[in-house]
Amino acid sequence: MSKRPKISVIGVGYVGLCTAVGLASRGYSVVACDIDVEKINKINRGIPPFFEPGIQEKLSESVQKGTLKGLVGETDRAVMETDFTYVAVGTPSNSDGSIDLTYIKSAAVNIGKALKQKTDYHIAIIKSTVVPGTTQSVVLPIIERESGKKCDVDFGLCMNPEFLRQGSAFQDTLNADRIVIGSHDTQAGRRVEALYCEFYSPQVPPIIQTTLSTAELIKYASNAMLATKISFINTIANICEKIPGADVQVVAEAMGLDKRIGSQFLDAGLGYGGSCFPKDVKALIACSEAFGYTPELLDATENVNKKLPIKVVNLCRQQLGTLKGKQIAILGLAFKPNTDDMREARAIPIINQLLEAGACVVAYDPVALLTAKAIFKDSICYANSIAGCLKDADCCILVTEWPEFKKLTPDFFNANMKQPILIDGRRIYDPQKFRKKLKFSAIGLGQ
Numbered sequence: 001m002s003k004r005p006k007i008s009v010i011g012v013g014y015v016g017l018c019t020a021v022g023l024a025s026r027g028y029s030v031v032a033c034d035i036d037v038e039k040i041n042k043i044n045r046g047i048p049p050f051f052e053p054g055i056q057e058k059l060s061e062s063v064q065k066g067t068l069k070g071l072v073g074e075t076d077r078a079v080m081e082t083d084f085t086y087v088a089v090g091t092p093s094n095s096d097g098s099i100d101l102t103y104i105k106s107a108a109v110n111i112g113k114a115l116k117q118k119t120d121y122h123i124a125i126i127k128s129t130v131v132p133g134t135t136q137s138v139v140l141p142i143i144e145r146e147s148g149k150k151c152d153v154d155f156g157l158c159m160n161p162e163f164l165r166q167g168s169a170f171q172d173t174l175n176a177d178r179i180v181i182g183s184h185d186t187q188a189g190r191r192v193e194a195l196y197c198e199f200y201s202p203q204v205p206p207i208i209q210t211t212l213s214t215a216e217l218i219k220y221a222s223n224a225m226l227a228t229k230i231s232f233i234n235t236i237a238n239i240c241e242k243i244p245g246a247d248v249q250v251v252a253e254a255m256g257l258d259k260r261i262g263s264q265f266l267d268a269g270l271g272y273g274g275s276c277f278p279k280d281v282k283a284l285i286a287c288s289e290a291f292g293y294t295p296e297l298l299d300a301t302e303n304v305n306k307k308l309p310i311k312v313v314n315l316c317r318q319q320l321g322t323l324k325g326k327q328i329a330i331l332g333l334a335f336k337p338n339t340d341d342m343r344e345a346r347a348i349p350i351i352n353q354l355l356e357a358g359a360c361v362v363a364y365d366p367v368a369l370l371t372a373k374a375i376f377k378d379s380i381c382y383a384n385s386i387a388g389c390l391k392d393a394d395c396c397i398l399v400t401e402w403p404e405f406k407k408l409t410p411d412f413f414n415a416n417m418k419q420p421i422l423i424d425g426r427r428i429y430d431p432q433k434f435r436k437k438l439k440f441s442a443i444g445l446g447q
């Protein structure tokens with residue numbers, strides 16, 4: 001293996017592309033494969049296939065310098081030309097909450113077939129989120145069967161979960177809190193560690209070496225913990241709403257000052273969405289159930305989260321009496337700011353319930369309008385500006401806390417809406433200031 005290893009990445013979603021661009025931007029030679037022709041064409045033109053701050057410049061720079069190239073399929077070529085192969089394909093949810101391993105299995109088959117023709121030692125690294133046991137009992141036998149080779153002897157197999165957040169995905173890749181490397185044998189684990197030591201030098205984050213299944217569980221446990229923290233503070237928000245004068249934001253601020261608790265992920269609001277927390281909590285529950293253990297705490301985390309969209313629609317109903325024929329402005333559609341991703345976005349159940357109740361919905365989002373149009377088609381109206389969204393509205397629900405929404409004043413809502421009624425679903429407005437000038441309610445705010 002040469003001093004600077006060559007890398008291939010299979011699957012260029014957020015995780016795969018950030019890994020590929022991160023490595024390429026630091027001079028590694030990277031090949032990124034995906035079956036999606038359009039995605040690869042964009043990558044080869046230096047254009048990210050999704051909105052993600054900070055990645056555009058580094059991607060086009062890497063493509064121009066020739067350190068990154070995209071291939072449609074051609075996993076065999078990617079494996080043959082490189083020393084390490086990251087697998088970062090999707091693991092979507094099945095209807096019972098378990099994960100669908102179709103793409104993982106096909107990546108393993110392709111890697112195995114390529115390894116059959118390769119004489120050099122190669123390391124496959126699973127980065128996709130997979131339930132404990134998958135790398136050992138699904139990926140490993142497939143690669144061995146397809147390649148006719150032996151794990152640990154002819155090739156290495158590691159599990160290296162990713163902890164990046166959408167919206168700051170590229171920065172998170174370059175500045176990791178920790179690196180987790182699960183391996184089947186220590187040789188492969190050590191080589192992956194060496195790769196990261198070189199990549200992050202001189203500021204190498206703590207590296208945890210462990211077994212494949214512990215690495216897999218660390219990813220789920222981390223996401224489940226963060227999701228539980230959110231459902232915990234939303235539970236406190238529900239309690240605050242019953243207590244006159246109570247405010248969850250102040251409770252969270254004070255709690256967060258306790259170093260044992262920490263201030264992050266204590267923002268009460270409409271709960272968690274996105275492609276990870278909902279799917280991962282469900283998958284951990286399903287995996288746990290399959291092992292014969294019912295994880296009651298995780299069930300509660302999920303249940304608290306599920307009820308939040310219903311709660312906000314009820315708040316809206318309380319303000320307006322009936323929702324039938326009322327015009328509701330939705331500010332924010334993406335599952336969180338700085339992304340155009342609407343997977344499991346809270347806006348979806350909220351809008352669906354408003355429509356079911358006969359309301360008319362006008363929505364605005366700085367970047368997710370195209371994504372929203374594919375979901376809601378012509379069942380709602382789309383505004384091109386905040387003012388356009390508020391025009392003639394009977395009530396406004398703030399769903400996603402984009403920075404530009406934070407700057408809005410009570411006078412702005414008063415001037416633009418038919419009836420100035422605002423529900424702050426993300427606690428971005430000062431209740432003192434807003435309550436004075438309009439009908440204002442917010443998550444976790446006692447009346």
Ligand code: UGA
Nearest residue numbers: 162163164165166230265266267271272273274276335336
């Ligand atoms: C999450 C984790 O934060 C990452 O560490 C992990 O790598 C990633 O999942 C993954 O598994 O790939 P992400 O889904 O991009 O990252 O977004 P987060 O910033 O974690 O937010 C998730 C959801 O929680 C959003 O809907 C957000 O609005 C909500 N949230 C977050 C709250 O409601 N309150 C908070 O205090 C924080």
